[in-house]
Amino acid sequence: MRRIALLSFTVALLLAAAPWASAAIEVAGVAFADQARVGDSELRLNGAGVRAKFIFKVYAMGIYVAQKQGSAAELLAAKGAKRIQIVCLLDLPGEDFAKALIAGIEKNYSGAQLEQLKARSDALQQTILALKLAPKGSLIQLDWLPGIGTRLLFNGDKRGEDYPGEDFYQALLNIWLGEHPAAQDLKDALLGKKG
Secondary structure (H helix, E strand, O other), X not given: OHHHHHHHHHHHHXXXXXXXXXXXXXXXXXXXXXXXXXXXXXXXXXXXXXXXXXXXXXXXXXXXXXXXXXXXXXXXXXXXXXXXXXXXXXXEEHHHHHHHHHHXXXXXXXXXXXXXXXXXXXXXXXXXXXXXXXXXXXXXXXXXXXXXXXXXXXXXXXXXXXXXXXXXXXXXXXXXHOOOOOOHHHHHHHOOOOO
């Protein structure tokens, strides 16, 4: 019995030390893997945090990039695939989520810039509205796939079209990383800064 326990302990240590073993960061009870595959790219978790509003924790969120970046400017300028990963911590109506995304873009862009983003913002908004509700525990991913565009995944399933132009994905990132982020503490967490 003792030998079996020792063998199990040794196997567990070896698995933990394996180069492919993926450590996770836990945020509000949600585990974010250290790595994620987007298209053909292996990405690393840049940071993760929680979006709270009043006393409610709304969602946990992480951003994945090819190489960790310490500033918003560096992260926005980084080339290659990216992922915004959101896990709902309460039932989130599609209408509320869509409004929050559009409001976040509008806080960080001027009239002329907004006009360039409008058709894609409207299309994404309609796709999110069609979801009706993202129940607690739902997984929402917004991926940037170079040469393809921005892709929305809901619980692993593609929703809507792919939206062209890296400027649109950067507009989405700026909701959380821009000059006027959804929440400063979440921005800091996504950039790997400890509060």
